[in-house]
Amino acid sequence: MPDRKDVPVVKPGDVTQRVGVEVIRARGVDVEKLIKMLIANAAAEFASTYYYYTILRMHLAGHEDYKEICEDARLEDRAHWELIVPRIYELGGELPNDLPAFHDQAGCRAAKLPDPPTAVNILTLLLESERCAIRSWIEICDMTFGKDPRTYDMASRILNEEIEHEAWFIELLAHERDGKSIPSGHFRRGEPGHAPYSKNAAFYNP
Amino acid sequence: MKTTPDSFQVILVMPKEERSIQVSREEHIWDAAFANGITLPALCHQGYCLTCAAKFESNGEVDQSDSLVYLPEDREAGFLLPCTAKPRSDLRIRTHQQKEMRRFRKQKGLLAPYSWNED
Numbered sequence: 001m002p003d004r005k006d007v008p009v010v011k012p013g014d015v016t017q018r019v020g021v022e023v024i025r026a027r028g029v030d031v032e033k034l035i036k037m038l039i040a041n042a043a044a045e046f047a048s049t050y051y052y053y054t055i056l057r058m059h060l061a062g063h064e065d066y067k068e069i070c071e072d073a074r075l076e077d078r079a080h081w082e083l084i085v086p087r088i089y090e091l092g093g094e095l096p097n098d099l100p101a102f103h104d105q106a107g108c109r110a111a112k113l114p115d116p117p118t119a120v121n122i123l124t125l126l127l128e129s130e131r132c133a134i135r136s137w138i139e140i141c142d143m144t145f146g147k148d149p150r151t152y153d154m155a156s157r158i159l160n161e162e163i164e165h166e167a168w169f170i171e172l173l174a175h176e177r178d179g180k181s182i183p184s185g186h187f188r189r190g191e192p193g194h195a196p197y198s199k200n201a202a203f204y205n206p
Numbered sequence: 207m208k209t210t211p212d213s214f215q216v217i218l219v220m221p222k223e224e225r226s227i228q229v230s231r232e233e234h235i236w237d238a239a240f241a242n243g244i245t246l247p248a249l250c251h252q253g254y255c256l257t258c259a260a261k262f263e264s265n266g267e268v269d270q271s272d273s274l275v276y277l278p279e280d281r282e283a284g285f286l287l288p289c290t291a292k293p294r295s296d297l298r299i300r301t302h303q304q305k306e307m308r309r310f311r312k313q314k315g316l317l318a319p320y321s322w323n324e325d
Contacts, residue, residue, distance in 0.1 A: 036320055036321075036322055037320070039322050040255075040319055040320045040322070096322055101322070104317050104318065104319065105319055105320065105321070105322045106319060107249055107250055107254070107255040107257075107319050107320060108250055108252075108254065108255070109250075109252065109254045109274045109275065128252065131251075132250045132251075132252060132254075135249055135250060135251060136249060136250070139249055
């Protein structure tokens, strides 16, 4: 816990500084780095909701169950994007004005349709995309734990869902590619885009 | 008959110390370092985000085919991505080069994740 005297004073009426930023900086958060990482993660979530699922699920003909799970994951990634953007601006950051520049900031590669677009190739791509997302979000959790409760709360909610997505795609890929059963441990989401963690919705717990 | 070595000596020049490790030809340098108690920077572990970037300090060869994006320009400039690099010779590399590699990619107009607004 920093000495209160170490927290820079924000003068009354000053709109050039934010207490909400200075208090987390005083607790050791590298705010500029955090903003950069949030932009990279926002770009990855934005790209994922576009590539990973809108395009990829179009090529899962005959696998309606896979399509539905892809749709859940796609909409949850979109919910993540919606959560991240306000936090970037609160911290004093901003989104790049140029969409290609924004796209190129993503810390995970855009998941373009694999060639050939088989279910196994698509599920493999999705699995690795979720893994990249997990690595990116746990990094934000580590950076903010005990220092920036607002960003930590958001990051941990997103991380919860990314971990579930990985489990889904392990289950599906193991079934599709290896004929093996590796349960995700989850039964179902509610309606598409349920996003229990990132939308603060009720968990499936009958 | 000339045989292909199974492993190589990789010297890691880190900000505060220098360590030498053995890395097999089928192992990523990052993983071998980790197995030796050295945690180098990394994020995506897919050879994409540039967080693990390092630079050759001497002549050497790596197999970077496991990387999602590793460009000929990167090699020319002496950068490598240890998270997905397998050694093909003894190496001496300087770690913690993410800023430098991002700056290089950005200057060249190449894909540079995490470099938004970075000088």
